[in-house]
Amino acid sequence: MKHFHYSGRHGQGAPVKGWVLALDRDDALSQLRSRDVHPYTVNVGPGRIPLRVPVSELLVTLRELASLRRSGMAIDQSVQAVIDTTEHKLLRQSWGEVAQMLRSGMSLSDAFAAVPDSFPRYAVPLVRLGEANGELAEAITIIADRLDEESVLQSEVRSALTYPVFLLVISTAVLLFLFTVVIPKFGSMVTHGSSDAEGSMAFLLAVSSFLREYAWFWMGGLIGGLGAVVYFWKTGQIQALLWNILQQLPGIRSVVEAWVIVQFCSSMARLLPGGVGVLDALNLSGEALGREEVRVRLKASADRVRQGDTLGSALASEQVFPKLVIQMISVGEKSAHLSTSMKEIAALYERRMRDGIQRVLALLEPLVIVGMGVAVGGIMVSLLSAIVTMNDIPI
DSSP states (O other): OEEEEEEEEETTTEEEEEEEEESSHHHHHHHHHHTTEEEEEEEEOOSOOOOOSOHHHHHHHHHHHHHHHHTTOOHHHHHHHHHHHOOOHHHHHHHHHHHHHHHTTOOHHHHHHHOTTTSOTTHHHHHHHHHHHTOHHHHHHHHHHHHHHHHHHHHHHHHHHHHHHHHHHHHHHHHHHIIIIIGGGGGGGGGSSOHHHHHHHHHHHHHHHHHHHTHHHHHHHHHHHHHHHHHHHHHTHHHHHHHHHHTTSHHHHHHHHHHHHHHHHHHHHHHGGGTOOHHHHHHHHHHTOSOHHHHHHHHHHHHHHHTTOOHHHHHHHHTOSOHHHHHHHHHHHHTTOHHHHHHHHHHHHHHHHHHHHHHHHHHHHHHHHHHHHHHHHHHHHHHHHHHHHHTTOOO
């Protein structure tokens, strides 16, 4: 699935632009026509678009919108009221685009889909469900609750990463100091001593000479690299690449899998008590997930449920989740307490996910310290060997 950026007109001619998630360009055009959007341009974009608005501010506006809708205010008036009370510039601009699309006749779900850099991916199917069953306020509340949970988790991870990142920055600064200030003072020692000392010192001096003589080159490259990182981060390409890499790492893969299970079961646990059918809840929960392969398997599972299979047997046939999850879902179906089982699964795997995150983060600090010790220790051994050899001091 890819994001396609489009511009065109809606209905009677109101100009619209935004993003649509589709398999290919033809699928994007088909979706736009189904929304009564006549596109002028449709161009492929990145596979994942990060949020450009602060989550805390977005969370407040979503809860305000849910409260206004619950009070009976019309959706366009509710959005305008949110715009009037929002202070963040980018967020106010995003809600303004939503209001413009609502005035042109588009639904709130289509408006959310048109600005994926301001609303999470799972907001669109949930809002579409709320529009269909007349419980839009409840759907927006579910979005806000899930966004809040993700925000708390991300905050915990950032806090845990602060010290390892600090150590990494200090380590890099120490190495630069050694190579640019300390090592050049030992250049004359290379002509004395053993070949081992000459070889190690020659390598260190070559690196030091490059860093000193071509400082403009590597500093320019560093600045350019940082600029490229910022650009590609804003477009979402770095996040997509990192996500793909993290899913392959043994220690982190289990955390990612647990997070997918938590997302799916939490969504099901919220939808089922609200009167949503199992099939509809399965489709909506699958659309809200970030992993493409899981969405494909869930879609195949939904087809099996439509043909008469139970949810547990359909998920087992497609091997979507681990056996423990399938067993708990099957038990929930047989006992007619599927939503309760989904809550228990989400709680279980959320604990596993947090434990996995703590284990991974606990390894970062010693890895940085060991790496720093090896690098600095190797440099110091080479310098001491050169000093000892220069003075003919037996080791």
